[in-house]
Amino acid sequence: MAFTLGPRALSAGYRLAAFDQIGSTNAEAMARARQGERAPTWFVTTEQTAGRGRRHRPWIAPRGNLASSILEVLDVSPAVAATLGFAAGLALEAALRRVSIEASLRSAGSDDMKFALKWPNDVLAGRQKLAGILLEAEAVGDNALAVVVGIGTNVVAAPEGTPTPATSLRSLGVNIGAEELFAELSDAWAEYRGIWDMGRGFGEIRKLWLERAAGLGQPVAIHTGGTTVEGTFDGIDETGCMIVRTSGGKPVPISAGDVYFGSAASAGTT
Structure with a gap:
């Protein structure tokens, strides 16, 4: 199955760059911004070999997991851009909820799986880490800020020996592919990015985030x-x-x- 944008993301004008394997989707997104890319673009793969999380910790996505980064070039301050990470958490939680319900319906299982948002940048299933978010920003051109939001999700496998115990969708009984999750994520991003509205809607984002806060x-x-x-x-x-x-x-x-x-x-x- 190939990566595709969801219908909402397509109609909103998002672009997609998909890779069979790549070192880091975040690094690729920022490199494209430095080269002049200004359109909102997703960079995705099911195998990332040199990714990183907070505090430069390694974030490796083995084959089958989802490594995704969204590039947005914005006319906002770095402080305002930082709040976009909360919109990313909401988008990912919504996408995870949708795919888990759909997978559950296909298997005639229970659809009551709950996900929570851990400040500042994790998504949890129970007390275990399912996904992480890393936001990076860099000035490009005149009055423009390239903002890259990296979202790594454990679809088929989770790392061992991490500070926070980790899990995967497969371990939770949600048998879907990274491509299916990404299509939902791209649509959810378009929704919550719209609510965020260059930071003007952070009050609503904050309210929604706190409703899901771990x-x-x-x-x-x-x-x-x-x-x-x-x-x-x-x-x-x-x-x-x-x-x-x-x-x-x-x-x-x-x-x-x-x-x-x-x-x-x-x-x-x-």
């Missing part, structure tokens, strides 16, 4: 650099920072860090 109201510890902030996950603010309410009742905004919920917050592991 760990909201639970104990949380955020490790960033050599410091740790502990408290209760109270929400996200208008810039996308996590708000942690400490034991003294003080709200502390967190812009980046490794997040540990529940019992793992005190243990420092996930």
Whole structure:
């Protein structure tokens, strides 16, 4: 089965560059932007050999998983562009929900599988990581910002020995291909990108994201650099920072860090 854009993505003018194998879809997308590409374009593969996640951690997509990156060249500030990652999480959660329901109907199984969004950039199935999102931005030309949102999803296999235990759609009993998931993702992206609307719709994106947030109201510890902030996950603010309410009742905004919920917050592991 070949990669194709969904009908909504096609009508919205998105383009597609599909590869049998590639080092990194994010790197390819940014290279195209530097070369002058300005149209919104998806870069996808089922085998990525040199991808990376947050903090330059390797993100390898073995054959059958989905590595996808969307390039958008925008006239927004880097701070506003950063909030696009929340729209990406919503798009992926919606696509995963749709393919899991469709797969369940085909197999006459249960369709009540739930996915959650873990701040800042993961999608969980239960307590296990199913997908990760990496957003990168770079100035190109006059007043333009090339924003690349990389989305890696464990379709047929999950890595072992990761800080957060990982799972795959296949392990969850959702037997679909990366191509099927991508078609749904491209349409969901067009939907939530439209709601985001160059950052003007982040209030609605924030509301929708919080409805799907993992760990909201639970104990949380955020490790960033050599410091740790502990408290209760109270929400996200208008810039996308996590708000942690400490034991003294003080709200502390967190812009980046490794997040540990529940019992793992005190243990420092996930």
